[in-house]
Amino acid sequence: MKRPKKLVLLGATGSIGESTLRVIRKHSDKIELIGVSAHQQSEKLVAIAKEFNVPHACLTHDPIEKITLPKTTQLHTGQNSMEELASLTDADVVVVGIVGAAGLLPTLAALRKGKEVVLANKESLVVAGELVTETARKHGGRIIPADSEHNAVFQCIQGQDQRTLQSIILTASGGSFRDLPLDQLSNVTIEQALQHPNWSMGKKITVDSATMANKGLELIEARWLFDVSPKQLEVVIHPPSLVHAIVRFVDGCCLAQMTPASMTFALQNAILFPERHEGVESSLDFSQPLDLSFSPPSLDRYPCLRLAIEAMEQGDSAPLIFNAANEIAVDAFLRNRIGFLEISRIIEETLNHSNFISTNSVDELLSLDAETRQSAQKRVQQLG
Structure with a gap:
């Protein structure tokens, strides 16, 4: 019998972490969880360590109260703790589900050890795309994308000659305000921005979906993941989030990947690749009508998408600057220090x-x- 894949999960208490844990529970005979990390949610981390009997746990911030991990669990803390977990000798797969640029160093650490990195942290490639991809090539590591859109592209291009790929089309729901009149955007609230029509995600990425900064970051990520030029990347609005990406080939044929709006599909595909097994959730029901409508995004409605495209075309450190400024702006919006339109x-x-x-x-x-x-x-501060 084939031994289970040994997996490290960075960002175990976030939305990506929760979906990954669902996949592990479904396929406990195929996946063994050997390391988990959290930022501050120590109680959740302890519960995960106990449930899965995890030998390594990491907290990037000291817990407010004393925690009691199982005796078999070693606690890693400090500045390099996530890198320690990402470099564990026994690990076959490292899932990077951390939000923000904090995912860069553990991603590089795993790739330097030749690990398979299931990447759900788009900022690593946005901040240092060339460095990350070159590190993977140099050390024999492999990046398998776990974002629904990039994993969809990954599935569509398997067995295809890179030279036959004409363009990649990423779909976007349009976020919380896709149908709101433009003159009302200045008055939207934090609560409204966090009401995503399709996906259950963390606060930051939900706001990014509303501004479509998230889709801009995904374009930059796709440029590095699939070794294509900015001109080969497109975005379309697809409100139901059933089609996650479309790949167009030079002969005019298009391949699309479809699943319901749940991260478990992409994560399971990435973690268990190249094998396929029964999914955590049900597939699409084609006995019912499905909405397959698509439309181009308005850059007037989504100035953050325009800025991301311009940063991608500019190259060098422009994507890094876009990402860092966006993180600060979104945090300020969530703290009610600036308005929604002031993010862009x-x-x-x-x-x-x-x-x-x-x-x-x-x-x-x-x-x-x-x-x-x-x-x-x-x-x-000037705006506040």
Whole structure:
């Protein structure tokens, strides 16, 4: 009998982590959880460690109260703790489900050890796409995308010659305000922004969906994952989120991947690749009418998408600056310090007042990331 894949789950208490745990429960004979990390939710981490008898657990911040892990669980803390878990000798697969640029260093650590990285952290490729992909090639690591859109592309191109790929089309729901009149966007609330019509996700990524900054980040990520030019990438609005991506080939044929709107499908495909097994949830029901409508996005409605495309086309450190400014702006919005429309304003002003550099130095990238956050934070304070 084939031994189970040994898996490390970074970001175990978030939405990606919860979906991954559902896949592991479904396929406990095929997946063994050997490491989990959390940011601050220590109680959830303890519960996961107990349920799965996990030998390694990591908290990136010291717990507020004393925690009691199983005696068989080693607790890792400190600045390098996630990198320690990502580098575990026994690990076959590392799922990176951390939100934000914090996912970069553990992603690189896993790839340097030749691990298979199931990547649900788009910021790693946005911040350092060339460095991440080159590290994978150099050390024999492999990146399998876990975002629903990128995993859909991944499935569609299996067995296809790269030279026959003409374009990649990523679908977007349009977020919480896709049908709201433009003149009402200035008055939307945090609560309204967090009411995604299709997906259950964390707060930051739900706001990113409403601005479509998320789709812009996904375009940048796809550019590196699939080694294509910006001109080969498109976005369409597809409100029901049934089709997750479409790949168009040079002969005009298009392949699309479809599932219901749940992350378990993409995560299971990525973790168990190349095998396929019974899913956690039911597939689409074709005995019922399905909405397969598509439309182009309005860049007037979604200025963050426009800025992301411009950053992708600019290249060098422009995507990093877009991402860092967006993280600061979204955090400020969620803290009720700025309005919804000011998210794009902060990003645009930060980009306009930044110098773009070309570097594959981790230290230089992280330094620029920190400088950009400070610059964006000052703009938040000016608006506040």
